Amino acid sequence: MSTSMTSAGKKLVIIGSSFGGVNTAYFLQHALGKDGEITLISREREFTFFPSLPWVIMGWRDPAQIRVDVVQPLRRRRINFVHSDVISLDASANEVRTEQARFGYDVLIIASGAELDYAAVPGLGPTAGYTHSTFSIDEAILARDALARVLAGERGRIVVGAAAGASCIGPGYEIVMMIDALLRKARRRHHFSLSFLTPEPFVGHFGIGGVGVAARLIADEFAERDIEVMTSVKIAEAQQDRLVLATGAEVQFDFSLVIPAFVGSGFVRSADGLANPRGFIPVTPELRSSRFDNIYAVGVAVALPPVGSTPVPVGVPKTGHLTEQMARAAAHNIASNLRGGRKVDGLDLSGTCIMDAGDTGYYISAQPFLPPRNRVIHKKGKWSRYLKLAFEKYYLARIRHDLPSLHFGW
Numbered sequence: 003m004s005t006s007m008t009s010a011g012k013k014l015v016i017i018g019s020s021f022g023g024v025n026t027a028y029f030l031q032h033a034l035g036k037d038g039e040i041t042l043i044s045r046e047r048e049f050t051f052f053p054s055l056p057w058v059i060m061g062w063r064d065p066a067q068i069r070v071d072v073v074q075p076l077r078r079r080r081i082n083f084v085h086s087d088v089i090s091l092d093a094s095a096n097e098v099r100t101e102q103a104r105f106g107y108d109v110l111i112i113a114s115g116a117e118l119d120y121a122a123v124p125g126l127g128p129t130a131g132y133t134h135s136t137f138s139i140d141e142a143i144l145a146r147d148a149l150a151r152v153l154a155g156e157r158g159r160i161v162v163g164a165a166a167g168a169s170c171i172g173p174g175y176e177i178v179m180m181i182d183a184l185l186r187k188a189r190r191r192h193h194f195s196l197s198f199l200t201p202e203p204f205v206g207h208f209g210i211g212g213v214g215v216a217a218r219l220i221a222d223e224f225a226e227r228d229i230e231v232m233t234s235v236k237i238a239e240a241q242q243d244r245l246v247l248a249t250g251a252e253v254q255f256d257f258s259l260v261i262p263a264f265v266g267s268g269f270v271r272s273a274d275g276l277a278n279p280r281g282f283i284p285v286t287p288e289l290r291s292s293r294f295d296n297i298y299a300v301g302v303a304v305a306l307p308p309v310g311s312t313p314v315p316v317g318v319p320k321t322g323h324l325t326e327q328m329a330r331a332a333a334h335n336i337a338s339n340l341r342g343g344r345k346v347d348g349l350d351l352s353g354t355c356i357m358d359a360g361d362t363g364y365y366i367s368a369q370p371f372l373p374p375r376n377r378v379i380h381k382k383g384k385w386s387r388y389l390k391l392a393f394e395k396y397y398l399a400r401i402r403h404d405l406p407s408l409h410f411g412w
């Protein structure tokens with residue numbers, strides 16, 4: 003595969019229809035115009051705004067409010083959509099396979115995220131285990147109904163946590179604070195215990211070594227809310243009414259939600275030489291596979307090494323904001339590679355996060371995303387809840403209508 007070519011007639015195949023896939027498709031289409039044939043393959047016809055799933059669990063959002071169909075918006079921009087599951091990738095033959103067909107490509111962009119590694123902890127997960135989760139509409143509905151049953155009772159023990167190696171722990175922070183806010187508002191907080199169990203060495207570490215003094219603010223917040231915190235926790239097993247920790251200690255619950263670790267998509271794991279042992283794709287700063295010149299990866303599919311060592315493994319979160327920046331950089335670099343031009347560093351990322359706490363919120367921004375940093379911002383206030391709300395509306399409209407990217411994150 004040559005490292006430079008022209009874009010006319012080139013086949014560009016994208017896998018995934020979430021933050022990585024749809025954004026890459028839009029950015030590529032803008033960069034290439036009518037040149038190049040873009041095909042997006044995904045097992046989902048709809049884009050789900052994942053940051054709102056905690057609101058579904060709280061009963062504050064109807065699932066239909068946070069999903070948009072991607073097929074029409076993509077087709078309006080002359081981007082082909084294939085509704086199918088990619089089952090294998092032959093990188094030496096430049097070919098992706100689904101059950102129904104084979105798709106040859108000149109450039110492949112993998113934005114297939116990850117699979118949930120419930121199997122790593124016996125008893126984990128809402129389908130085969132005893133704990134709830136928040137990585138799909140179906141999971142959020144199950145969690146919502148189970149939580150409502152427990153909150154309707156006289157008393158209860160609520161445990162929110164994350165398994166060793168988890169990287170997307172932020173929603174756990176939101177959910178435990180939102181449950182606290184809901185119970186306080188109903189003047190029933192004193193009938194429920196709330197515990198937060200995390201593999202992080204301290205609350206507010208977030209898999210990125212913390213952000214300025216945000217960790218201290220969040221520790222204070224949890225203390226004020228009487229949320230019991232256990233850090234550097236490794237959950238060994240989940241049973242019907244308890245979590246068994248690696249230390250042998252047990253934490254009993256009436257409702258539990260535990261965020262699992264991720265592993266890469268099956269077709270990525272089985273593609274020869276593409277991924278690391280966990281199934282994530284090592285990339286160059288251009289976001290090209292370190293092994294295959296014509297394969298790019300964006301978002302959760304990308305391998306990012308952990309920040310420092312921690313007593314219990316914690317993954318680096320590849321947030322929606324980061325994913326969108328990667329999509330933009332990958333599209334830019336692919337277009338530059340096809341047509342000539344300057345490349346950008348797709349791993350030089352800034353991170354912004356809006357965390358809803360139910361009755362207040364946090365706005366946290368880190369530039370760059372990983373330490374040491376040039377600038378950090380952390381602000382607390384109800385306004386950040388409204389910002390998150392507004393951002394949800396904007397983002398769904400962006401996917402529907404290809405609105406300009408705000409690029410400041412959420």
Ligand SMILES: Cc1cc2nc3c(=O)[nH]c(=O)nc-3n(C[C@H](O)[C@H](O)[C@H](O)COP(=O)(O)OP(=O)(O)OC[C@H]3O[C@@H](n4cnc5c(N)ncnc54)[C@H](O)[C@@H]3O)c2cc1C
Pocket residue numbers: 017018019020021022023043044045046052053054055056086087088089113114115116136137138170172173267269300301302303320321322323324325354355356412
């Ligand atoms: C509850 C929750 C709250 C969050 N809150 C925030 C937040 O506040 N701020 C923030 O920045 N980020 C947040 N995130 C993170 C954000 O959602 C992710 O960073 C983002 O979804 C990553 O996008 P992605 O495209 O890389 O992967 P994914 O979103 O995982 O999408 C993968 C896509 O690939 C498709 N796919 C997978 N395998 C195949 C296959 N074999 N064949 C075909 N298609 C396939 C899937 O159907 C999907 O469309 C949150 C995530 C969750 C779960």
